Amino acid sequence: MEAWTNKRVFLTGHTGFKGGWLSIWLTALGAKVTGFSLPALSPSFYQAADLAGQYPETFADIRDLEAVKNSMTAADPEVIIHMAAQPLVRASYADPIETYDTNVMGTAHVLEAARSCRNLRAILVITTDKVYRNDENPAGYREEDPLGGDDPYSASKACAEFVSASYRASFFSEAGKPLIATARAGNVIGGGDWGGDRLVPDMVRALEANEPAQIRAPNSVRPWQHVLDPLWGYLQLAEQLMAGNNARVGAWNFGPRPSDFQSVAALAGKFVDHWGPGASWQSDDEPHPKETNILALDPTKAMAELGWRPRLNLDDSVRLTVEWHKQHQAGADGLALSLSQIEMFTGRL
Secondary structure, X not given: OHHHOOOEEEEEOOOOHHHHHHHHHHHHOOOEEEEEEOOOOOOOHHHHOOOOOOOOEEEOOOOOXXXXXXXXXXXXXXXXXXXXXXXXXXXXXXXXXHHHHHHHHHHHHHHHHHOOOOOOOEEEEEOOHHHEOOOOOOOOEOOOOOEOOOOHHHHHHHHXXXXXXXXXXXXXXXXXXXXXXXXXXXXXEOOOOOOXXXXXXXXXXXXXXXOOEEEXXXXXXXXXXXXXXXXXXXXXXXXXXXXXXXXXXEEEEEOOOHHHEEEHHHHHHHHHHHHOOOOXXXXXXXXXXXXXXXXXXXXXXXXXXXXXXXXXXXXXXXXXXXXXXXXXXXXXXXXXXHHHHHHHHHOOO
């Protein structure tokens, strides 16, 4: 992907799980990354891969418009990839105002700051598979389906879609203006995710402590995919936006094959099988905030128009995740581990 060589990329959320993986991949492609994010939590992929100081970065909050403007102006980006967010459903119930402020106004701040960037060519806003109105559709939501969201997180991300569409129509519609797209991915897994209230990180913490993993809602179905699959889609989409392809504006799904729309219990079973002897899980029957029972994405548009398709099935995804954590626990370097998995992945393209 020579199109990324020396391209100036402003990446929000670079200390997060997906943002950290993307920053490594972009750097490997020769891009000049500038990160903007809150400081990394501990433990985190950012720490495990020793990303501090690998590229210019600003530690600030996207709710601070002036901080976003100052950092973005200094970076003079050609492309913006906006990933910073409050990413958890359960946390959104605990603090809905922070969730709306971060996910809605934070997106508005990034797009407002982008209006002053003279050399900007493309903006990619990352949202989620949960932006769709919850109709429990097992066939998978398509980009033209109605947006909605019952919980604050899902609703806030649907709002981020509306904010992006509004800025595109109001301020970026003229010829020569940056092109804007949004990307909606499934439930990603991969090495280095220690986030709270997520299935795989919860399993990793339990299994590393030689304890049974406590699993919520084992019968819920999700579109599981390895983190590298949607990131590859983001790179393809952003590259075409940078090239000025107006057909690429709007919303895009990046989801797994239908065979990988599987239950929480199925993923947990694969995870303990790959982890090895002594690993186990059990159902957590305590009451928890309501979440969607069935969530599926239809990525037909990305497959037909971008030439993208998922390269890793669920078994591959779980195996790579377990291998990353096992090797890192044994002392392997997180950055080297990640680069080797990216190299493996790109060999499948």
